[in-house]
Amino acid sequence: MSLKDKIEAREAQICVIGLGYVGLPFAVEFARFGFRVIGLDVDERRVASITRGESYISDVAGDRIAPLVTAGRLKATTDYGKLREADVIFICVPTPFDEMKAPNLSFIVKASEGIEPHLRPEQLIVLQSTTYPGTTEEVVLPILEKSGLKAGVDFHLAFSPERINPGDKVFTVENTPKVVGGLTPLCGELARSLLAQLTPEVHVVSSPRVAEMTKLLENIYRSVNIALVNELALLSERMGIDIWEVIEAASTKPFGFMPFYPGPGVGGHCIPVDPYYLSWKAREYDFYTKFIELAAEVNQAMPYHVVNRISEGLNRQGEPMRGARVLILGVTFKRDVDDARNSPAQRIIELLLAQEVQVAYNDPYVPQFKVGHDVFYRDELTLRSVNLSEKVLAEHDCTVIVAGHTSYDYAWVVRHSPLIIDTVNATRGVSEGQEKILRIGVPTA
Numbered sequence: 344m345s346l347k348d349k350i351e352a353r354e355a356q357i358c359v360i361g362l363g364y365v366g367l368p369f370a371v372e373f374a375r376f377g378f379r380v381i382g383l384d385v386d387e388r389r390v391a392s393i394t395r396g397e398s399y400i401s402d403v404a405g406d407r408i409a410p411l412v413t414a415g416r417l418k419a420t421t422d423y424g425k426l427r428e429a430d431v432i433f434i435c436v437p438t439p440f441d442e443m444k445a446p447n448l449s450f451i452v453k454a455s456e457g458i459e460p461h462l463r464p465e466q467l468i469v470l471q472s473t474t475y476p477g478t479t480e481e482v483v484l485p486i487l488e489k490s491g492l493k494a495g496v497d498f499h500l501a502f503s504p505e506r507i508n509p510g511d512k513v514f515t516v517e518n519t520p521k522v523v524g525g526l527t528p529l530c531g532e533l534a535r536s537l538l539a540q541l542t543p544e545v546h547v548v549s550s551p552r553v554a555e556m557t558k559l560l561e562n563i564y565r566s567v568n569i570a571l572v573n574e575l576a577l578l579s580e581r582m583g584i585d586i587w588e589v590i591e592a593a594s595t596k597p598f599g600f601m602p603f604y605p606g607p608g609v610g611g612h613c614i615p616v617d618p619y620y621l622s623w624k625a626r627e628y629d630f631y632t633k634f635i636e637l638a639a640e641v642n643q644a645m646p647y648h649v650v651n652r653i654s655e656g657l658n659r660q661g662e663p664m665r666g667a668r669v670l671i672l673g674v675t676f677k678r679d680v681d682d683a684r685n686s687p688a689q690r691i692i693e694l695l696l697a698q699e700v701q702v703a704y705n706d707p708y709v710p711q712f713k714v715g716h717d718v719f720y721r722d723e724l725t726l727r728s729v730n731l732s733e734k735v736l737a738e739h740d741c742t743v744i745v746a747g748h749t750s751y752d753y754a755w756v757v758r759h760s761p762l763i764i765d766t767v768n769a770t771r772g773v774s775e776g777q778e779k780i781l782r783i784g785v786p787t788a
Contacts, residue, residue: 346465346499349430350537353377358429360454362389362419364612364682365471365505366435367403372516372541374417375407381429382419393419401681401708402509426461431537434458434470434483435505437612442717444619446475448482455486462490467499467533469523470551473558473617475624478502479551480526495527501534502551504558509611510680520544524554562617563635568603569614570638573645576605576784586784587768605784607745607766608645608687610676615642615685646690649766649783653695653741656762656781662740664698670729670739671704672756673746674712678767681708688712688745693720703739705731707750733759744769 349355355378359370362384374380384390392399396409411417426432436450451472458468468487470479479502484494494500503523508514521538523545525531531547538545548554572590579586586605594602609615618639622632654664674688675681683689688704692714695702704712705728716723729735736742736759744753747767757763757776765782773780781787 346430346467347533347536350533350540353540355430355537356381356428357431357433358383358426359433359435360384360457361434361436361450361472362386362393363435363437364400364402364509365507366433367393367398367400368507368516369433369435369471369505370417371403371407371411374411376540378416378540380411380417381425382417383421383423383425384419385421387421390419390421393417402507423457423461426458427463429466431467431469432458434468434472436472438472438474438616438620440616440619445623446620448474448478451478451482452486455483459487459490462487462492462498464492464497465499467501467530467537469500469534469537470502471505473504473562473613473620474555475559475620476552476555477624478555484526495530499525499527499530499533500551501525501530502554503534503538504554504561506561509682510677516541518542520546522546522548522554522557524548524551526551556621559617559621562613563621563638565603566609566614566618566642567635567638568601569606569609570641572603572784573605574641577648579784580786583786585786587771587782604768606645606687607649607691607783609642610684610686610688611682612684615639645783646687646694649687649691649743649745649764650694650698652764652781652783653743655787656741656764660740660762664695664700666699666701667741668701668703668739669695670735670742670760671702672706672731672742672744672751673748674704674706674709675746675748678747679708679749683709683712686746689714690719691743691745692726693717696720696724702726703729703735705729705735706746707748736760 357373357378358381359366360383362382370380370382396412398405398408434454436454439447441447492498506519523534535545535547576586590602593600618635622636625632657667674686675683676686692702697720711725711727713725741762742760743764747769753770754773757773763780765780770780
């Protein structure tokens with residue numbers, strides 16, 4: 344039976360390398376649709392959790408995993424030798440940057456090197472990790488061809504950008520359109536045929552490079568527009584204008600406008616990272632992405648502005664920054680998720696610690712949070728979420744709302760806090776205590 348026939352009959356065995364926020368939902372959906380799936384991860388704790396039928400990611404409920412494990416359609420392993428059993432291999436590993444904002448492809452390289460000894464004819468390899476244009480052909484391809492097999496002839500290779508939005512209950516793996524670019528037309532068609540088993544809309548582009556650039560455009564678009572409203576928020580504070588009211592008014596226009604919102608900075612696995620992947624690659628072509636890098640600069644400056652607002656609020660109360668007690672509410676990169684990667688809360692906390700501020704945090708999704716061990720705060724600290732109570736709020740000189748989780752009772756928080764710095768407009772509807780609140784993008788009363 345050909346690979347295409349196996350895919351259409353849902354008899355192809357799939358392996359997903361990297362069982363994080365992208366890989367696990369992807370593996371679970373394929374298993375739900377009847378495929379036999381092996382999840383491969385170097386983290387033994389993740390493997391053990393899946394084997395027990397348990398989840399470690401809030402977007403994937405344990406009661407979705409357990410029946411699949413019991414039925415034998417979902418397994419997990421740390422053994423790369425299992426790759427020989429797979430017909431299709433997805434690479435869903437992290438692509439961070441280093442301290443100098445240069446791409447770190449070590450996880451992609453290790454995954455590719457793990458595949459190479461077990462590569463066999465007719466397998467389809469699909470890279471999903473966000474990266475710069477050219478990675479599939481310049482990094483993954485040469486490693487895989489060390490096996491003696493030729494891509495596009497003996498095995499198939501494609502790139503399909505992940506489109507996972509943590510916390511999104513509307514757009515999921517099942518109903519989000521996919522983009523795919525194959526090394527050859529057949530590579531692209533096989534990848535399209537497989538992805539079409541999950542979602543009805545799969546857009547095929549001419550090459551992996553186009554697909555890789557597509558993902559960067561999607562996230563850079565968001566980065567640039569967030570930077571625009573962040574900059575306008577700072578201007579609005581000086582001009583005596585409420586930027587949130589401005590955005591609400593502009594959003595009434597039914598064409599030519601899409602609302603973006605200011606905040607304490609950007610976080611997650613995409614927006615803080617992806618612009619630098621493209622700007623780094625662009626230099627190879629003697630091209631400098633000034634517009635993109637300026638947007639990243641504006642967004643990275645927002646944690647500093649938050650700290651300035653904290654200082655401003657404390658000064659109004661006649662209190663110095665040094666020795667002040669500050670409580671952070673929410674350290675994830677967005678509300679109602681358990682993902683704290685690259686969260687602006689990290690930089691805010693480090694900047695406060697560097698000024699000898701006593702910092703605590705509460706987050707129902709993150710029991711412990713690591714900060715420091717960088718140029719902003721040399722020591723490495725592991726903070727633990729404190730229990731939220733009237734006493735805890737009253738004991739802190741300032742409460743800073745960073746993630747804006749909907750589980751918080753903001754009227755209660757305002758009532759029992761001496762001072763609130765609201766970075767996400769969470770307290771807009773609170774009727775009492777507005778005189779204690781400083782909001783990003785709103786002039787000081």
